[in-house]
Amino acid sequence: MWSLTSPEGEGYARITFPDVEVTLDSDGGFGGSILDNFYVVRAPGGGLFVDLYATGAFQYRVTELSEPGRLVVDYRPASVELSFPIPVQAQRTVVFEPRAREAITSPLEVSGYSRNPEASNTMALVDADGNVLARSTALSNDWLDTWGYFETTLEFPAFEGTAILRVGGESARDGSFEGVEVPVTYGGEGG
Numbered sequence: 238m239w240s241l242t243s244p245e246g247e248g249y250a251r252i253t254f255p256d257v258e259v260t261l262d263s264d265g266g267f268g269g270s271i272l273d274n275f276y277v278v279r280a281p282g283g284g285l286f287v288d289l290y291a292t293g294a295f296q297y298r299v300t301e302l303s304e305p306g307r308l309v310v311d312y313r314p315a316s317v318e319l320s321f322p323i324p325v326q327a328q329r330t331v332v333f334e335p336r337a338r339e340a341i342t343s344p345l346e347v348s349g350y351s352r353n354p355e356a357s358n359t360m361a362l363v364d365a366d367g368n369v370l371a372r373s374t375a376l377s378n379d380w381l382d383t384w385g386y387f388e389t390t391l392e393f394p395a396f397e398g399t400a401i402l403r404v405g406g407e408s409a410r411d412g413s414f415e416g417v418e419v420p421v422t423y424g425g426e427g428g
Contacts (some may be wrong), residue, residue, distance in 0.1 A: 239308065241299055246320025248291050252308065255284035263352075263383050271295055271312045273323075276331060278350045279379035281386050290326075294319050329353050330405045330416040331384070340424030343395075345402075347375075348388040353406040353416075356380040358387050361403045362421075364396045396423050 243250040266274045273290045280286050294315040301308055322337045332349040335341050351358050356377040362370045371393035377385025400423070405416010 239301075241310075243297065246294070246317075248294065248319045248321070248323040250289045250291075250297060250310070251286050252289070252310075253280065253284065253286045255280070255282075257285045258283075260285060260383055271314050274326075276350060276384045278384040278386055279377075279382075281378060281388075285383060288331075290323055324349065325417040325419045327405065327417040328415070330358070332402070332404050332417050332419050335402065335419060335421055337419055337421075339419075339421055341421045342424045343371075343391070343393045345371075345391045345393065346388065347373075347391055347402070347404065348386075349404065350384040350386050351377050351405070351416075352380050352384055353377070354380070354409065356385050356387075357406055358404060359406060359416075360389065360391060362391055362393050362400055363403060364400045365398050370394060370396060370400065398422065 238256055240253045241250060260277045263277045264275060271291050273292050275287055275289045277285055277287050294317045296313045296315050298311045299308060324331055324333045325337055330351040334346055334348045347360055358375050358377060361372045364370055371391040373389050373391055375387045375389035377387040379385035400421055402419040402421055403414060403416060405414060408415045
């Protein structure tokens with residue numbers, strides 16, 4: 238059993254496999270086509286999902302084949318602009334929410350997936366002057382066999398202008414930050 242979703246204007250497609258627990262491949266690239274890369278992620282409620290990222294807007298067709306069982310997803314570029322930026326990606330961290338240049342409010346929902354050591358994901362919201370407005374750590378639900386899903390909430394004070402949300406971990410080599418940096422702006426009081 239599987240299902241496919243591809244929110245209009247989002248630049249990705251998600252194939253969900255609720256009954257699959259094991260995979261041989263956890264990520265990869267496609268080599269310069271309309272598809273950029275994919276991530277196999279342990280779903281929060283069990284099973285796995287595969288996110289396929291495109292390099293732009295697309296149309297697609299899915300065909301289910303048997304003997305052996307497989308899904309074929311055909312992509313074709315579309316002549317429209319994406320409504321939302323593709324999630325920010327780094328070597329071991331992908332931030333799904335918030336998206337780059339999004340106006341944020343407190344509390345801020347942060348979600349994504351990672352392969353950081355010990356499944357640990359550190360988040361810090363840093364204003365333009367380098368002040369840390371909020372900091373949190375969230376554990377992913379996997380990191381050895383697949384990309385692990387994480388989500389958390391950050392509460393922060395009002396700020397002016399832009400800020401950077403840093404999500405990732407420390408380098409085992411030298412302790413420096415390794416992860417993604419998502420530029421955001423303050424969107425006013427949350428609710």
